[in-house]
Amino acid sequence: MDAIASLSAQDFKSDVKPIWCPGCGDFAVLTALAKALAELGRPRESIALISGIGCSSRIPAYTSVYGFHGVHGRALAVATGVKLARPDLTVIAAGGDGDGLSIGGNHFLHACRRNVDMTYILMDNQVYGMTKGQASPTTAPDWCESKLTPSGTGVSPVAPLHLALASGVNFFARGFSGNPNELARLVVAAVNHPGFSVVHVLSPCVTFRSEQRAWKQSVHGADAAPAAHPAEALARFADDDGFTTGILFAGDREPFMPARTTTMAASDFERGFAVRTPPGSLAAASPA
Amino acid sequence: MEAGHDGQAASTIGPADLAWSTPAAADHRTVPAVSVAVIGSGGAGAMRAGEILLEVAAVAGFYGLMTRAMGPQIRGGEAAALLRIATAPVSSLDDHFDLLIALDWANFNRFAAEIPLAPTTVVIADPAEGDVPEAVLASGARIGRLALKDLARAVPGGRTNMVGLGAAAAMVGLPSEIVAAVVSGQLGRKGDAVLAASVAALKAGADAAAALPAISRLAAPLHDGVARWNISGNQATGLGALKGGVSFVAAYPITPATEVLEWMAPALAKTGGMLVQAEDELAAINMVIGASFAGAPALTATSGPGLALMIESLGLAVASETPIVVVDVMRGGPSTGIPTKSEQTDLNIAVNGLHGDAPHLVLAPNSIADCLFTTQWAVGLAETLQAPAIVLSDQALGQSRAIVAPPREPPAASGRLTVPARDHVPASYRRYAETESGVSPMAIPGTPGSTYVADGLEHTERGTPSAQAADHATQLDKRARKLEGFDYGPSWADVEGEGEIALLTWGSVTGPAREAAAQARARGIGTRLISLRLLLPAQPARLAEALRGVRKLLVVEQSHGRQFHKFVRSCYDLPAEVAVISHPGPLPIRPAEILDQLAAWE
Numbered sequence: 001m002d003a004i005a006s007l008s009a010q011d012f013k014s015d016v017k018p019i020w021c022p023g024c025g026d027f028a029v030l031t032a033l034a035k036a037l038a039e040l041g042r043p044r045e046s047i048a049l050i051s052g053i054g055c056s057s058r059i060p061a062y063t064s065v066y067g068f069h070g071v072h073g074r075a076l077a078v079a080t081g082v083k084l085a086r087p088d089l090t091v092i093a094a095g096g097d098g099d100g101l102s103i104g105g106n107h108f109l110h111a112c113r114r115n116v117d118m119t120y121i122l123m124d125n126q127v128y129g130m131t132k133g134q135a136s137p138t139t140a141p142d143w144c145e146s147k148l149t150p151s152g153t154g155v156s157p158v159a160p161l162h163l164a165l166a167s168g169v170n171f172f173a174r175g176f177s178g179n180p181n182e183l184a185r186l187v188v189a190a191v192n193h194p195g196f197s198v199v200h201v202l203s204p205c206v207t208f209r210s211e212q213r214a215w216k217q218s219v220h221g222a223d224a225a226p227a228a229h230p231a232e233a234l235a236r237f238a239d240d241d242g243f244t245t246g247i248l249f250a251g252d253r254e255p256f257m258p259a260r261t262t263t264m265a266a267s268d269f270e271r272g273f274a275v276r277t278p279p280g281s282l283a284a285a286s287p288a
Numbered sequence: 289m290e291a292g293h294d295g296q297a298a299s300t301i302g303p304a305d306l307a308w309s310t311p312a313a314a315d316h317r318t319v320p321a322v323s324v325a326v327i328g329s330g331g332a333g334a335m336r337a338g339e340i341l342l343e344v345a346a347v348a349g350f351y352g353l354m355t356r357a358m359g360p361q362i363r364g365g366e367a368a369a370l371l372r373i374a375t376a377p378v379s380s381l382d383d384h385f386d387l388l389i390a391l392d393w394a395n396f397n398r399f400a401a402e403i404p405l406a407p408t409t410v411v412i413a414d415p416a417e418g419d420v421p422e423a424v425l426a427s428g429a430r431i432g433r434l435a436l437k438d439l440a441r442a443v444p445g446g447r448t449n450m451v452g453l454g455a456a457a458a459m460v461g462l463p464s465e466i467v468a469a470v471v472s473g474q475l476g477r478k479g480d481a482v483l484a485a486s487v488a489a490l491k492a493g494a495d496a497a498a499a500l501p502a503i504s505r506l507a508a509p510l511h512d513g514v515a516r517w518n519i520s521g522n523q524a525t526g527l528g529a530l531k532g533g534v535s536f537v538a539a540y541p542i543t544p545a546t547e548v549l550e551w552m553a554p555a556l557a558k559t560g561g562m563l564v565q566a567e568d569e570l571a572a573i574n575m576v577i578g579a580s581f582a583g584a585p586a587l588t589a590t591s592g593p594g595l596a597l598m599i600e601s602l603g604l605a606v607a608s609e610t611p612i613v614v615v616d617v618m619r620g621g622p623s624t625g626i627p628t629k630s631e632q633t634d635l636n637i638a639v640n641g642l643h644g645d646a647p648h649l650v651l652a653p654n655s656i657a658d659c660l661f662t663t664q665w666a667v668g669l670a671e672t673l674q675a676p677a678i679v680l681s682d683q684a685l686g687q688s689r690a691i692v693a694p695p696r697e698p699p700a701a702s703g704r705l706t707v708p709a710r711d712h713v714p715a716s717y718r719r720y721a722e723t724e725s726g727v728s729p730m731a732i733p734g735t736p737g738s739t740y741v742a743d744g745l746e747h748t749e750r751g752t753p754s755a756q757a758a759d760h761a762t763q764l765d766k767r768a769r770k771l772e773g774f775d776y777g778p779s780w781a782d783v784e785g786e787g788e789i790a791l792l793t794w795g796s797v798t799g800p801a802r803e804a805a806a807q808a809r810a811r812g813i814g815t816r817l818i819s820l821r822l823l824l825p826a827q828p829a830r831l832a833e834a835l836r837g838v839r840k841l842l843v844v845e846q847s848h849g850r851q852f853h854k855f856v857r858s859c860y861d862l863p864a865e866v867a868v869i870s871h872p873g874p875l876p877i878r879p880a881e882i883l884d885q886l887a888a889w890e
């Protein structure tokens with residue numbers, strides 16, 4: 001087992017060189033995650049980091065914990081299986097806005113309402129980075145830089161906060177890759193909060209959305225303690241500009257974890273199929 | 289009346305008091321097997337009567353099979369219980385029915401094709417339910433008019449299906465005291481009045497049957513000392529999974545696979561595991577992959593539409609070398625197709641559906657009892673070989689019940705090769721190490737010193753994503769080698785009999801093929817039966833051996849597009865003369881059709 005006290009943030013990084021573009025926000029998310037894991041003080045082997053497909057979804061390979069890099073959109077389903085099968089593990093899922101809200105949108109909704117005790121780091125750059133710059137569900141309707149939607153999508157973006165609250169999320173924080181220290185604190189709080197917690201990270205794509213470099217001027221901290229009821233959070237953040245950082249909502253729903261009992265062995269069920277002679281009948285009665 | 293509820297004794301009569309005497313048969317010939325169909329509209333209790341008849345046969349020492357034909361209604365639609373009861377194990381329904389009990393004729397035409405009748409058939413029809421349908425009269429069957437409804441009405445609380453059941457039991461020759469005992473065992477908790485009404489109705493039916501045209505009665509059961517099980521294919525699949533060690537199931541409901549899940553949910557809850565209802569099949573298979581990655585042997589069950597949704601992630605299980613089992617209880621396709629009826633048409637997608645070069649296991653149970661064996665074997669193989677296994681059952685197996693000898697067990701599997709805890713040297717563990725067998729030790733999360741990232745991207749031995757030709761070649765080769773090089777032993781197929789003619793088949797169609805082969809041998813036609821249980825990886829050397837000396841091969845399958853024939857052609861060398869019997873569901877393939885071809889060849 002890892003000597004817990006001695007692990008630094010660097011110990012939670014691997015020696016694999018990220019494929020990310022220089023300046024990509026995801027580097028700082030990795031830094032913040034490693035810092036958070038060091039702060040949590042849990043052994044590396046007790047943590048599982050699960051992702052789908054996208055630039056952001058590459059993150060598990062750059063850490064030194066157990067990881068699973070699956071198919072596009074299914075990170076939350078894989079993570080749910082890991083946590084339900086192994087409640088002793090700390091389970092973190094991570095990925096992009098396309099992975100989590102488009103192809104995997106249904107799993108996001110159901111992960112919020114199922115409330116399994118795990119954390120989801122949603123790295124939002126309002127674009128499909130990996131496939132070279134198409135609109136995602138969080139892209140503004142008038143963004144015209146993609147060859148697929150040269151006149152903009154004309155479709156309203158989804159607000160992850162509102163979607164999560166409406167779906168029953170138990171904890172929602174927003175961070176910014178340009179402020180990795182705050183982000184690390186948010187990840188620690190999310191992991192420590194029981195139930196399903198979302199950390200929505202504004203993580204610029206400098207290659208396809210270079211204007212996102214200006215996000216550092218847009219972000220602003222939340223000016224109140226986290227809302228404790230979904231209705232309160234929805235009211236408070238009804239007109240949210242999407243740049244409020246901090247813990248925005250912390251609920252107290254009971255996490256989902258079916259109770260396990262071991263009162264029988266598999267072979268005990270065979271008896272249920274054995275033909276028994278009901279009392280009163282003659283076992284060897286010959287046909288009339 | 290509940291025992292002790294108000295200080296009174298619960299039951300004052302026992303089954304022995306309930307027996308009626310069965311009238312002597314008009315005809316003393318006995319036969320080794322009798323086929324009975326019970327039909328009725330929703331609520332008439334045809335299914336219930338069929339289930340009781342099967343259980344009575346089991347207690348009396350017979351073997352049997354009961355399939356069901358249902359209308360499309362969600363609840364309360366017409367239903368048919370199709371039974372065959374015999375002194376020896378039953379592998380398929382017969383070519384026609386000896387006895388048809390029509391509780392009513394509502395929507396009979398929907399079933400007519402599934403209930404072949406012959407001039408020797410006796411049809412019990414209630415005059416109060418209107419004219420006997422033209423299709424029935426055209427068969428030349430003898431009609432026995434029995435006022436089922438009136439007889440039931442004459443008994444306070446009497447039910448028509450119990451009158452019909454009494455008549456059927458008497459005509460087949462099942463002992464009245466066992467009928468009474470089984471009914472009493474099932475109704476006991478409902479109290480004496482209900483039980484007495486049922487027994488009076490049974491007796492009324494049995495008495496009235498004496499005046500009807502007789503069918504040949506069942507010969508005495510073999511008191512072979514072998515225990516009997518009464519089990520459905522879907523239950524056997526669930527039990528096989530549990531015995532194989534499955535502790536995690538995630539699934540999305542779909543006909544006709546749901547009973548696998550319904551049986552497993554409470555069983556898993558009592559054996560330290562769990563079943564999770566997922567939001568869709570994409571989630572189900574990925575939850576299963578996650579659970580298995582975390583160390584739990586895991587399974588999902590679905591039918592064709594769900595398998596189609598799972599295909600991308602089956603490839604993920606291949607590439608990441610995560611053991612999982614996907615049970616597909618096949619139904620008529622494509623698209624939503626015929627959800628309640630059987631067809632062997634997911635073979636193509638199970639074998640060829642995955643993109644990329646994706647070696648995986650495909651297995652198929654070939655009887656109701658074999659659902660247990662094959663599913664348990666599939667779990668062991670998936671775990672041992674760190675690969676996904678698809679188990680192709682179908683509606684005809686899954687939703688049918690049989691009285692069988694206790695199913696046999698597959699050979700013990702060596703199970704998942706894992707790495708022990710070790711000192712922390714993160715760079716040293718190679719999850720996808722090239723090994724001679726192709727199987728590499730798998731570190732389960734929680735194991736110190738062996739953290740790694742499982743990946744669906746092509747990867748190096750360490751698991752780091754790689755697009756290099758050499759890594760791709762190494763990993764493709766390793767994943768193919770571990771499946772192809774494994775010794776699957778004799779369970780790859782059932783090979784029975786000798787002869788220059790062979791039947792090659794798979795899955796539920798093995799039942800009628802086995803029956804036809806037995807009938808052919810009885811006529812002196814040497815016939816081999818080869819039923820493939822392991823479809824992928826193909827076993828060319830073994831099939832060549834099984835086919836040695838065979839001149840003519842008859843391929844039998846239930847699909848319109850000859851999927852199995854094309855599959856065996858693509859994997860195997862076949863003898864020069866090959867004929868194919870291939871037609872789509874929902875009609876089952878009957879032994880006679882197969883026998884005709886064998887006889888024509890002789």
Ligand SMILES: Cc1ncc(C[n+]2csc(CCOP(=O)(O)OP(=O)(O)O)c2C)c(N)n1
Nearest residue numbers: 054055056072096097098099127128129130
């Ligand atoms: C089934 C499937 N469809 C499409 C793709 C192609 N694809 C890969 S990543 C991606 C979008 C990634 O966007 P996002 O999740 O936002 O991640 P980012 O790259 O922006 O970090 C798409 C469409 C795929 N890999 N699989």
Ligand code: SF4
Nearest residue numbers: 021024055129205206
């Ligand atoms: S394309 Fe965008 S999201 Fe992807 S690595 Fe480059 S900067 Fe980051």
Ligand SMILES: [Mg+2]
Nearest residue numbers: 096097125127
């Ligand atoms: Mg993105």
